[in-house]
Amino acid sequence: MAKFCSECGKELEENSKVCKNCGKQIEENINSVDKRAVTTTKSANGFAIAGFVLSLVSLLCCGTTSLLGLIFSIIGLVNANKNQGEGKGLAIAGIIISAILLILLIVLYSFGIIASFTNGFNDGVNESFNGPYY
Numbered sequence: 066m067a068k069f070c071s072e073c074g075k076e077l078e079e080n081s082k083v084c085k086n087c088g089k090q091i092e093e094n095i096n097s098v099d100k101r102a103v104t105t106t107k108s109a110n111g112f113a114i115a116g117f118v119l120s121l122v123s124l125l126c127c128g129t130t131s132l133l134g135l136i137f138s139i140i141g142l143v144n145a146n147k148n149q150g151e152g153k154g155l156a157i158a159g160i161i162i163s164a165i166l167l168i169l170l171i172v173l174y175s176f177g178i179i180a181s182f183t184n185g186f187n188d189g190v191n192e193s194f195n196g197p198y199y
């Protein structure tokens with residue numbers, strides 16, 4: 066696997082501890098960067114991934130998990146902002162998908178209530194007006 070100098074970006078010879086180009090010691094630097102990347106990915110992406118997955122699941126399950134997906138994605142976004150933006154894209158995608166599904170659900174639900182209310186009202190009106198004549 067090729068390594069590159071963190072200081073000047075030159076490709077390094079395998080197992081070399083010092084950059085030929087600029088003389089910087091690289092081995093320790095690369096290790097510390099790797100460790101930091103692993104820990105931030107773990108801590109920041111957990112909620113972002115969960116939120117994104119939940120929002121995708123809610124796509125398949127008529128939006129039933131969209132509220133959970135939205136909550137997890139928001140937590141994921143907050144964590145991403147704390148951790149150099151790790152998982153930020155996933156969190157934002159999760160928020161957008163969940164929010165759209167949630168709004169659709171609310172709109173459809175309220176339309177359903179209005180429709181059933183007006184239908185019931187019309188039925189009642191029709192019955193009371195037409196009833197006696199049958």
Ligand SMILES: [Zn+2]
Binds near residue numbers: 089
């Ligand atoms: Zn260098």
